[in-house]
Amino acid sequence: MTTTGEDHTRAPTGPWWWERRRGAVLDVGLALASAAECGAEGVPFARDAGVPLWLGVVFGLLAGSVLLVRRKWPVAVVLVAVAVTPAEMGLLMGVVGLYTLAACELPRRVIVALAGMSLVGTMIVTFVRVSQDMARGDLTLGDWFVPFAAVATSLGVTAPPLLLGMYVGARRRLMESLRERADSLERELQLLAERAEERAEWARNEERTRIAREMHDVVAHRVSLMVVHAAALQAVARKDPEKAVRNAALVGDMGRQALTELREMLGVLRSGDSGGAVRRRVEPEPAAVPLAAVGVAAAEAASKAAAEVVVVDGPWLSELEELVGQSAAAGMVVALSVEGELRSYPAEVEQTAYRVVQEALTNVHKHAGGAKTYVRLAHRSAEIAMQVENDSPPEPGSASAGLPSGGNGLLGMRERVVALGGVFVSGPTDAGGFRVSAVIPAV
Known part of the structure; x- marks a missing residue:
């Protein structure tokens, strides 16, 4: 001593x-x-x-x-x-x-x-x-x-x-x-x-929030589509057996996809390996291959704008058409428009942009079943912008298939965008619909 x-x-x-x-x-x-x-x-x-x-x-x-x-x-x-x-x-x-x-x-x-x-x-x-x-x-x-x-x-x-x-x-x-x-x-x-302990506590809180957000993004969209298809399957089971079989196959595929993503996330959380398995994305043209970082936010990086976080493998913007197609298969009238030339972005940017569109489509399924939806993606010189807007639902005040809502979807989208230095805006439109807009820096 x-x-x-x-x-x-x-x-x-x-x-x-x-x-x-x-x-x-x-x-x-x-x-x-x-x-x-x-x-x-x-x-x-x-x-x-x-x-x-x-x-x-x-x-x-x-x-x-x-x-x-x-x-x-x-x-x-x-x-x-x-x-x-x-x-x-x-x-x-x-x-x-x-x-x-x-x-x-x-x-x-x-x-x-x-x-x-x-x-x-x-x-x-x-x-x-x-x-x-x-x-x-x-x-x-x-x-x-x-x-x-x-x-x-x-x-x-x-x-x-x-x-x-x-x-x-x-x-x-x-x-x-x-x-x-x-x-x-x-x-x-x-x-x-004392400061390190505070940073560690802050990092733990951030990690819990991020894991909850990831679980919400992975589960909510898939399960919402499964509920919509299950409702459609119940409606057409007797009238159109062939369509019922297709809907049942879609429900099974989505369930398997949801389970696969959950297994990947749980595997990352159990291993705690920041250098775990990553997936390369298929580019339309040669470009740098981003890696999805897997790890826990370090306490020493707590003062930075965004801490290192565990990110489950994918998704990428190249899978956006598949995402829109899944919503269309569930009965949603949705149109996708892309402006600018598709190029390589950092993994966090692509994943955040994908999750914003995914959560916005999930909210349309929950709160505006049957409404026509427009998905717009713009590749700009220094940023990427996305917007999901839906018209007024055919039956105002009715949610599709009675899907529950925890109120965390918009909050999670805002947290993701702001963490990357972007801007997030959401709210009802004059026509009775709803609009979600986000702009994320490209670097």
């Missing part, structure tokens, strides 16, 4: 200004050690200054205990360390104070200024102390040793804690930045997961 910025910035658990108890324990220990050091060094300081020993010890204890507030006021700790440098005390306080100062979030110029003060103070004190030792004869080295000792001591006391503190501070800031980035990435991943 990773630690994020939110985990790191939780409420402090230590007393006062400490974030953790162990930090407070560490600072208390350092303050005690520094107070003990300064108190011990206060004895020689009191002797040299000519003050009582207890006063020097108390001064050292108070000065050394300032290290307790190093995390809250590091500047004060460094200033006190610089102030007591002439008394030759506070070595631990100066080193720890410089480290804390360099590691905290203070402006760089402040850190450099205080470090310079500490460096200069230590250099001066060391220079004076070594010079006095040389004068007393405690040291017999050359004159070069005095500045060398002053520079080396000041750098040795100032540079290491300063550089270490700058490194720790930079590393701490880097870790904070990484925690913030990790927290931001975690939130983004959570948001992406």
Whole structure:
């Protein structure tokens, strides 16, 4: 389990200004050690200054205990360390104070200024102390040793804690930045997961709607024609046995076609193979052969205009005459007119155009039995247009053979056309009939 910025910035658990108890324990220990050091060094300081020993010890204890507030006021700790440098005390306080100062979030110029003060103070004190030792004869080295000792001591006391503190501070800031980035990435991943779940739910809903539409298109038209032929078969069974036999054969053929299409659809749904069997269409002239895509809409394509969907094999516009012939065989007076030159279209375009005409003819069988119907198809440069219009039925208000209607046919046609960027219009005509029109882009 990773630690994020939110985990790191939780409420402090230590007393006062400490974030953790162990930090407070560490600072208390350092303050005690520094107070003990300064108190011990206060004895020689009191002797040299000519003050009582207890006063020097108390001064050292108070000065050394300032290290307790190093995390809250590091500047004060460094200033006190610089102030007591002439008394030759506070070595631990100066080193720890410089480290804390360099590691905290203070402006760089402040850190450099205080470090310079500490460096200069230590250099001066060391220079004076070594010079006095040389004068007393405690040291017999050359004159070069005095500045060398002053520079080396000041750098040795100032540079290491300063550089270490700058490194720790930079590393701490880097870790904070990484925690913030990790927290931001975690939130983004959570948001992406939520969006992916929403897209998946949307895709499932779209797939259910599409399957219902496909089932409606496959079943409604065939069954409607079967009901119409069954009604005609019942009417002519005794008067014209030969016609009754033909109608019975048509009913059987349509039933077999409906079962075949249902088996194809159910087979695709069971296999879930997006690269399943497809069927080539026979073109009147050489052209690109479209393939009927078989698969489930991917969640990642949910933001596109139309998702990939499972499409049952076919149908094609080349089968439109057969579709019209089936309606004519069922007793409908229907006329088909085609404008423009037949050419190749994407599979989705041809299937949608076919389904629109098929559903419109099914609605005529349901709601306007016996009405004359006109099917018009126009091949244009950048689009394909279709229109199915029927006259007023011979007996207004009567549906052919009492066929039921679920009210989903027009809605399904509109969804199909709009999904491809087309326009769909339907409604009654002034003559009492009904018209269904659709225009679909050819690309």
